[in-house]
Amino acid sequence: MLVLGISGGLELVHENIYGFETSGHDSACVLIKDGKVVFAIEEERLNRIKHTNKFPTQSLHFCLKKHGIKLQDIDLIAYYFAKHNFDLLVVAWVQGRSEFGPRALGNRSILADPRPEENKERINKMIKKREGYRPFAPSVLEEEVDEFFEVPPHQKQFPFMVFVVNVREEKRKLLGAVTHIDGTARIQTVSRETNEKYYDLIQSFKKFVGVPVLLNTSFNNNVEPIVDSVQDAVVCFLTTELDYLVVGEYLVKKKEVSWKNYLSLKISLPPPHISLHQVKKLDSDRKFNNFFCIGNSYDRNFQLGISSKVFRILMLANSEKTVESLLQEDGETDERKAQGILEEIMELWSQRLILLCP
Template sequence: MIVLGISPLDKDATVSIVKDGVVLFAAGEERFTRQKQQDGFPYKAVEKALEYTGIKLEEIDKVAYAFLDADKETEIFTKNVQDEKTFIEYFDEPDVSALIKEAKQKVPVRDKPIHGLQNPNEKMDKSMLHNAYYAMSGKMNFFSKKAAIEGTSKWAEDAKEGHKRWQKELLKGLSKLGLSDKLSRIDHHLSHAANAYLCSGFDKALCITLDGYGTGLAGSASIAENGRIKRLQGVQYPHSLGTMYEHVTSSLGFKPSRHEGKIVGLASYGDPDILTPILLSRIEQRKGDFKIYQANNVFLSRLLASEFPKIDVAAAYQKVLEVVAAEFVKYWVEQTGMTNIVLSGGVTANVKLNQRIFEVDGVNEIFVYPNMGDGGCGTGAALYLSNKAEVKESISNVYLGPDFSDDEIQVELEKAGLTFTKPENYAAEVAKVIHEGNVVARFDGRMEYGPRALGNRSIMYHAREPEVNQWLNKRLGRTEFMPFAPVTLYEKREDCYINIKGAEHAAEFMTVTFDCTEQMKNDCPAAVHVDGTARPQLVRREVNQGYYDILNEYYKLSGIPSLINTSFNMHEEPIVCSPHDAVRAFLDGNLDYLAIGGFLVKHPEQASFN
């Protein structure tokens, strides 16, 4: 059976082709249009998928889509809106004013600078009028309830129109392709559970999904066994950890659904104990479920952001995310006796959260689906439809996009007027220039699927220099609070990371953080965050020979088994896809070398960019 999977069209529209339970191709529309998180029908991605696999439209048996019919979705969340009103009325609201007064006494005086902030206790600078409105709508009982109910109602109105709009566009696109009669719709959170379980290699697993919204839910717990998935609990929207985190992302001045990673970075500098009591006082944790009081009242996070240091606000929201999610997982681990956990959904893009889930008592192994956000739902839905209750081996990689021949690459290099060589001992030469302190962009093989660059579209540098986080981000036009992530030789994992056993495979996809060993902290300070953790990619030679060999040759030169790996793209652009994209980003980013296909290119103006 051949299934074309299409992820939700509202953002990061992504296409996959699954044949008899095996993913042959998967890529986001953004990589081809060059528009970050491209929405709409993914015409270009469909075209590239068919071209790469050689599959014809008439050979497609089904089209999988990870939302129900628009009317059914509306029916489900309309009931949710009514249920939330009932919850708001019976919940025993805490005295937010008193809790804020108490919290202010805990804020320390700080003087150690934090890159990206004017001062370590920087707050959101809003007008007096804004602050007054935040105070009224964030903590005054009558007005805060009103704001929460109006927030959910407005969301519901937008969601209703959104589902209609994207359904119309989906049907229009399928009609153009002659695939209208092949459409099969799948419950959103089932598609998340399916991609995590069916790609994990586990025969038995507890599937945990957490996101903003999907088919009435913001999360779920399911038991998976012998290729089948049975839901145990759904977390009803709007009680959404994803929405909660979107609120703080927006309130701290960043873009929701895009910059949540910056909040994770900021959080490590703050004191979570200052504001965590306020947030936890508004969450009702039941047996295997949770509800968030006034879940769609964004004004509480805006109030806190205007009255407390950004780092403390971020720290509290991160801590509460970890506490609530870990408690949710712990309950279902105890109830099911399952020791293998698989995760999916946009919230599980939070690598620190995933570490806390892995640390839950009773959890022995963890797998996080590499494209955990909605961009991965099309693949999950397609895998679910093509699943024959057969448990397959875990995926070894997500190099599922297009690749390009050296002939195609050479044409682009010559167009750009670049001088290049084709080294005989390629890996050793690339490792040598990295060891000498040069920034090298690597473009080779099939493009990675999902949000992480995993070596084939990556920028590499040695991790010995902490200051690289500032100057290289500046070159690339980025402002980041997280350090760059390391890539580490698989066989050296225990030399670098603590308690990694059971999460090694998840770490091959850069989906979880670990506490670092003293050796890692000393050898690779640029890749270790202020809290002593890192988000590694472990690389095995049988998975990516060219990438591994460069790292191994660097290890021979330096005695250090890790390098920095950051995505090969300019700020607010998707990861590069084609040789043309790579050449442009290489030149615009003033990178020292480009290792592209079998060629090594020195920047024409390379002298000293540092």
């Protein structure tokens, strides 16, 4: 078996396969064959930058080239997460078929460590944007449910996240992010038979931190249903503060990019339910002025005010023109104003009132 470890090092990733750790958080690459380290190199040896923690691109290419290996020859890629950061990561998880209903059960989920109480507030603030008192549910390995929760004797199957039970008193402080104020939790038990990949993920998390539980909430923000397609997942990932996105076998992390990178995206209105409106309204001086807004066909009371600049750009948009070309067509050449317009467009995108596509 060939294992490729990237970034800071490699934890236990397979039976009898252990990796190595570099000093501190330096990025590196390690190649392991049948449980033995055959090659390892730190990124700074090649780019000559001390204590770099960026993705080890040069080390990765050097490692594969030196041993005549192609990426498709690798059986397992392990990405190292520093333990002091792991408990605060929030990850979107997309696997297999779609989820339909009021709960996400491990195919379209947002996952996090159930221990730090601040994870509940963080997810509410960064993604869900809902009342802070509303709890998140725990997914727990079926065979270990009674160790953490008070369940009826001989009953360990609660697979649909619809039953509320008491968290064992001695575990409530440990499971701070998923324990409600009254000491209860709406649990989901996970078995290998019902969802093997999700089960294996929770099992791996247990090996890492000693707790067979994950915080699980549906993968969507506050203005959309549970994501369905990969495109839905990517859009939600880009318009929230999620740390990572996992789709199938792919782990995705956001790049640090300039606002100018978004100028190349094409813009349009989602047909047919979104519409633009220009109306006359009285201002504070009792004078009629133009009011620009965006509305929808399913809520007559919904009107979101937008600037005249964004209104004109959306009027010109046709899914073929980029944001940059529309700014030029509207005669906007001031960079500071262009950035402000783009920020307003990005906010509309996060509310799913417009579409942005490559």
